[in-house]
Amino acid sequence: MTDFTSFLAADRGQTARAIHVVHPDQYADWLARQPARTRAAVAANKVVGKPGNRAILPxxxxxxxxxxLVCNEDVTSPWRIxxxxxxxxxxxxxxxxxxxxAAMLGWCLAQHRFTRYRKTEPVGARVLLTGEPARIEEIVRLAEATAQVRDLVDTGASDLGPAxxxxxxxxxxxxxxATVEVTRGDALAAGYPMIHxxxxxxxxxxxxxxxxxEWGDPTHPRVALVGKGVCFDSGGLDIKPSAGMRAMKKDMGGAAHTIALAGLVMAAKLKVRLHLLVPAVENVIAGNAFRPGDVLKTRLGLTVENTNTDAEGRLILGDALTKAAEGSxxxxxxxxxxxxxxxxALGPDLPALFSDDAALAAELLAAGTAAHDPLWQLPLWDGYDEMLKSDIADLVNAPDGGFAGAVTAGLFLRRFVPRGVAWAHVDTFAWRPAAKPGRPKGGEALGLRAAWGVLKARFG
Structure with missing residues (x-):
């Protein structure tokens, strides 16, 4: 794991090179105040005050x-430098x-590399000084959590299965x-039939x-984190095309987010009784693979007509949500x-947020905006609940037609959450298709900082 502590240090007046971060709107005024040698260097580098322009100043x-560095990022952005x-x-x-x-986070993450599968030469640390040393510990924890999500998602399925x-x-x-309890293999059949x-x-x-x-004082408020852990998704008998299967090592991205979030909760010693649940499976094809048309039992007692073996994530989450809810x-x-x-609907950058709890949804949206980790709320539209009707079972897992696919998936999950429980579902991509500063192509934590902001505010 990257040693993020080596990238930040308290500013005690030690020798350091200066970084001038100038907004495009303020660039002309800034340049006018600089000595002639600086203006000459800027001219030689053809810096004209556009975002991304940079120059070495003698x-x-x-x-x-x-x-x-000419930058139009907000001063609160983690990605500013x-x-x-x-x-x-x-x-x-x-x-x-x-x-x-907050730019300390982006500074740290820009120096992180996923190196499991390639040989790399050691690179010395670029250390950023700060007059807010009290923030360093939390920034390091956030960087570690974000890097953990990225690394887990980037790991090939041959090296990251349920075990x-x-x-x-x-x-x-x-x-x-903390304590861990694991129910494996055929032992799942009785209590968690959909996961099995x-x-x-x-x-x-x-x-x-x-x-x-499980972790924390049992007298504290109980918080359940549930993460989809499909370590590889072939689509099952409703097999994906090769292009759709290519990135399916990332289908455990939900589990990666909740594992990292649990680590943040415990490291900060939030006043909660934490319950992390990761249903971990591989959805593959074999003689005993489940089939379209099968009717599945559930821990809750409902029956589900399986209309698509590639809509398996909501099935395993249904049993896990049921177990989480039993702890009230x-x-x-x-x-x-x-x-x-x-x-x-939303592209790669915006996780879809679903919740019937208006206060919780508002907190998550606000925390995401504050942390530059945005979420976008989609409705749990009651009118679409009838799309989940089955002719032979209590409900289907994937309605025909494809309309409102993210909404109907959220409505399916809602069937396994008791009314009145503050619950939110985040449909995240966990992937970045193109690199941005501090955010390489590949696995990505999307929604992690938003959720952490809410948990810290509520239970810190």
Whole structure:
């Protein structure tokens, strides 16, 4: 794991190179105040005040220089100076004007690399100084959590199956003094029949399981985090095309988010009784794979007519949500890479948020905006509930026609959450199709900081 503590330090007046971050609207005024040598360097680099323009500014001595970055990011953005985090020589830096604040996160993440499958040469740290040393610990935790989500999603399915997810949760429990209970394989059939059915075709060493972690004072409010852990999704008998299957190592992205979120909760010692639930399966094709037309039993007692084996995530979440609700939690959050429909509607950057609890939804939306980790609320539209009707069972898992696919998936999950429980469902992509400063192509934490902001505000 990257040592993020090496990228930040308290500013005690030590020698450091300056970084000038200038907004395009203020660029002309800034340039007019600079000495002639700075204006000459800017002209030589053809910097005209457009976002992304940068230049090395000469100092008094040959080895004395500073950095100019023209940036239109808000001063509260984590990504304000992220483009410099991996582009500058190793050394120590400080902002010439103001404190870095949230930009410390982007600075750290820009220096993180997923290196499991490639040989890389060691690179020295670029250290950013801050006059707010009290913030360093939390920024480091956020960077570690974000990097964990990215690394888990980027890991190939051959190296990250249900057993490996279990080991990761076990390690997290040991670190924080939590307890773990795991129900595996055929033992799932009686209590968690949908998890068992979806994962039963996998090989014995990749058997399905429900992984549960409990931590905290039992007298504190109970908070349940549920994460979809489909370690690879072939689509089952309703097989995906090769293009659709290519990125399906990321279908455990919901589990990655909740595992990282649980780590943040425990590290900060929030006053909660934490219950993490990860239904972990591999959806593959074999002689005993579940079929279109099968009627599945559920932990709740409902029956589900399976209309599509590629709509398996909501099935395993149904049993996990039922178990989470049995503990009478104050708050339930689930994360899942659940539907392509959410991506069609909102694109890769905006996770879809679903909740019948107006206060909780408002808090999540506000926290996402504040953290530059936006969510976008879609409705749990009661009028579409009839789309889940089945001719032979209590409901179907995937309605015909494809209309409102993200909404009907959320409505399906709602059937397994008791009325009156504060619950929110986040349909996240967990993936970045194109790189941005501090955010490489590949696995991504989308909605993590928003959820953390709510938990910290409510239970910190």
């Amino acid at each position: 100092g008094d001595a040959a080895d004395d220089w500073a950095m100019l 992220a483009s410099l985090g991996d582009g500058l020589p190793e050394g120590t830096y400080r902002l010439a004007e103001g404190e870095p604040g 490996e997810l279990e080991a990761i949760v076990e390690a997290l429990a040991r670190k924080h003094g 059915t979806v994962g039963q075709a996998a090989s014995k060493d990749r058997a399905p399981r429900l992984i549960e972690l 939690p104050t708050l339930m959050l689930d994360f899942a890479t659940l539907t392509g429909a959410a991506r069609v």
